Amino acid sequence: MYAVFKRELFSLLNSLMAYITIGVFLLATGLLLWFFPDSSIPDYGYAELGSFFNLVPFLFIFLIPAISMRAFAEERREGTYMLLAIRPLTELQIILAKYLACLSLVVVALLPTLVYYFSVYKLGSPAGNIDSAVVAGSYVGLLLLGSAFVSVGILASSLAKNQVVAFALAAFICFLVYMGLDAAAKIFSMQWIEGLLNGLSVNEHYQSISRGVIDTRDLVYFFSFNVFFLAWTSFVLKGRKW
Amino acid sequence: MSIKVNALSKSYGKQKAIDNISFEASPGRILGFLGPNGAGKSTTMKILSAYLSADAGEAVICGLGIRDNALEIKKRIGYLPEHTPLYVDMYVKEFLAFVAESYGLKGIDLKVKEVITKVGLEAEQFKKISMLSKGYKQRVGLAQAIIHDPQVLILDEPTSGLDPNQLLEIRSLIRNLGQNKTVILSTHIMQEVEAICDDVVIISKGKLVAVSSLQELREKHRNSSLEEIFRKLTA
């Protein structure tokens, strides 16, 4: 499985798409934090990262599907999935290898943003006037959110015949689970439906972790979310005719 | 018998790709798997290499039923798929090391070196796969099929599109491999069957039309060339 993971990460790092994606991500977050008048730290006057952590999930809705869309769709088009499927590997091992490779790329995209944290740390008056626990919690939240979106992207890539469809499908599902469930919760006045939809909403759990308190319920939620989509992918691959 | 195929069937939607196919193959012999385009050869081979699952019937490879022992069987089979899919963005050595690692082999560098010599890729070993000519890509395909020294080799049109020199080299390589392995190869070239096969299985439109040794087939249809026999049986 490690061999497949290495190969996946290598091919992601060799693709222009990865660099465009990470570039766009850093550019957008950088602009938001340092230049845009409504949100930038120099104008706004408060040295904190709240606007950054609110923006990233929206960027992830588009950027993660762009990373994961290749995973299976490309192999299917090129006929190379065989090169994995005929080895003594289970579907789950292949799926996990691709999932972890995409997730590693998400980590690579997030790492440079630590610079924002250190800048804000220095800019605060007095220096260091930032709630580091909240920042740490928010990063954990972003990673979990990212992992959830990667699992969606992997599923979409196994369902779709081509990458563009995989991308669109994944972005749509990510949007739905991030925003849609929240919005739907507000429509219903019945409390138990509202509670249920909120309980299923990615945003709800992301916000909860971002407060800097890591609750096992949120961890269980993200874990189950990943398991659900990866198991679904495995089901799709077992039934494939290609 | 290291391959025993018993009443195998597989459909794609409504279309029956193979219908009730049975045959056997044994070590030290090369079996030519013949049939017109669309007969179901590749489909059968995909099932034998545990890539696709059959709808009905069973194949037993090295004593193991394919349905319940897919992982174990994959370790013992080398498979060269039709059209030779390869990760063309990788270098030859890098790709073969990747394959070796995915079989969990030890001493990967040595294994890669050996297989490169065996299939005659020394001169091309540092190139990117996308840069290779068709014949050399085919050799990489063969290399990935034999790097783990499998007992059973399944080769789907291993010589299609090769020039006459490459053709002879690859054939003699296959013949060497066939001395102690069970080899099934599909081909449309009857000369190739004459040159290297011991046994012949012919299918047409998914159905079995002939199973026998090459010698018996010839004796049964005296005065006909293999091509004529093929046309008669699959018409």
Ligand SMILES: Nc1ncnc2c1ncn2[C@@H]1O[C@H](COP(=O)(O)OP(=O)(O)OP(=O)(O)O)[C@@H](O)[C@H]1O
């Ligand atoms: N993925 C698929 N989906 C639907 N039909 C398929 C699929 N693969 C093969 N078929 C059909 O199954 C039949 C058998 O195909 P197969 O590729 O096994 O033939 P073949 O004997 O290998 O032919 P060739 O000599 O041209 O390679 C054909 O009619 C083909 O159209």
Ligand SMILES: [Mg+2]
């Ligand atoms: Mg074929």
